[in-house]
Amino acid sequence: xxxxxxxxxxxxxxxxxxxxxxISAESGVPTFRGQxxxxxxxxxxxxxxMEAFRTEPQLVWEWYNWxxxxxxxxxxxxxHHALVDLAAHFDDFALVTQNVDGLHRQAGSKLVLELHGNxxxxxxxECQRLYESEEDIDPGNIPACPECGGKIRPDVVWxxxxxxxxxxxxxxxxxxxxxxxxxxxxxxxxxPAASLPMTAKRAGAILVEINPERTPLSELADFCFxxxxxxxxxxxxxxxxxxxxx
Ligand code: BJW
Ligand code: ZN
Numbered sequence: 001x002x003x004x005x006x007x008x009x010x011x012x013x014x015x016x017x018x019x020x021x022x023i024s025a026e027s028g029v030p031t032f033r034g035q036x037x038x039x040x041x042x043x044x045x046x047x048x049x050m051e052a053f054r055t056e057p058q059l060v061w062e063w064y065n066w067x068x069x070x071x072x073x074x075x076x077x078x079x080h081h082a083l084v085d086l087a088a089h090f091d092d093f094a095l096v097t098q099n100v101d102g103l104h105r106q107a108g109s110k111l112v113l114e115l116h117g118n119x120x121x122x123x124x125x126e127c128q129r130l131y132e133s134e135e136d137i138d139p140g141n142i143p144a145c146p147e148c149g150g151k152i153r154p155d156v157v158w159x160x161x162x163x164x165x166x167x168x169x170x171x172x173x174x175x176x177x178x179x180x181x182x183x184x185x186x187x188x189x190x191x192p193a194a195s196l197p198m199t200a201k202r203a204g205a206i207l208v209e210i211n212p213e214r215t216p217l218s219e220l221a222d223f224c225f226x227x228x229x230x231x232x233x234x235x236x237x238x239x240x241x242x243x244x245x246x
């Protein structure tokens with residue numbers, strides 16, 4: 001199967017990759033819905049909402065501080081690095097991520113479309129002004145926006161919120177044009193991100209899934225690799241590069 005996908009990549013011009021929490025799992029970042037996806041007793045659907053922030057901002061900031069602390073300590077893994085190399089095999093390549101951890105950029109990927117924001121930035125709930133400081137926020141004394149007095153929140157996309165319009169537009173455009181689309185390490189249940197692989201497939205792309213567990217996409221995919229991305233992606237790159245040299 002790896003050889004077949006390598007052949008497809010060699011004949012393709014446009015590639016799109018969509019990643020989710022699974023690609024960072026081998027770096028030590030917990031996924032959302034796996035066994036380690038719970039923080040204290042909360043599910044992400046209970047904390048990643050504006051309603052949670054309005055009613056319990058302290059609790060929400062505790063969660064984000066905990067995650068910021070964890071992400072500061074981790075490094076990109078072989079899966080992230082392989083995607084940097086994969087880009088070079090296409091004339092046109094887009095890396096679309098649902099992750100907020102910044103590990104693709106840290107690995108060296110260029111032009112990463114971050115659908116759900118970035119955990120290291122903050123913004124004002126009222127005027128949306130961005131604050132670049134990566135410092136933890138004191139949950140007991142959440143700073144107010146100097147511009148308007150609104151509370152400062154993480155610059156991420158919560159349930160019920162719109163994704164950044166230009167980013168999601170570009171992600172759909174690239175998906176519609178893709179010859180090959182890779183869905184990697186995502187449970188493929190959170191929309192609109194979960195619509196991207198289906199959009200690509202409907203428009204004629206070959207769909208490749210990499211995930212140790214089956215997802216709603218698995219039925220649709222042309223190739224399903226039931227493996228961890230930190231193992232599978234470097235293996236794919238090795239096959240691709242040896243066949244390109246031959
Ligand atoms: C490995 C591995 C290894 C493990 N290697 N793999 C259409 C239908 C139904 C619902 C909706 C719809 N359209 C919109 C909705 C509502 C909602 C939604 O999708 N709900 C679903 C739960 C049903 N969507 C929204 O609200 C979105 N906004 C929106 O649509 O706006 C328009 C609108 C506004 C108002 C009203 C109506 C519409 C916003 C979604 C925002 C999601 N935000 C979060 C939090 C981000 C901030 C933060 O990080 O704190 O994004 S939730 C969380 O889920 C996070 C993730 O990016 C996202 C996806 O999770 P992901 O990446 O798939 O992780 P997991 O844990 O689920 O899966 C990990 C996978 O990795 C697993 O499969 C493992 O097997 C695998 N894995 N180890 C490879 N080593
Ligand atoms: Zn403000």
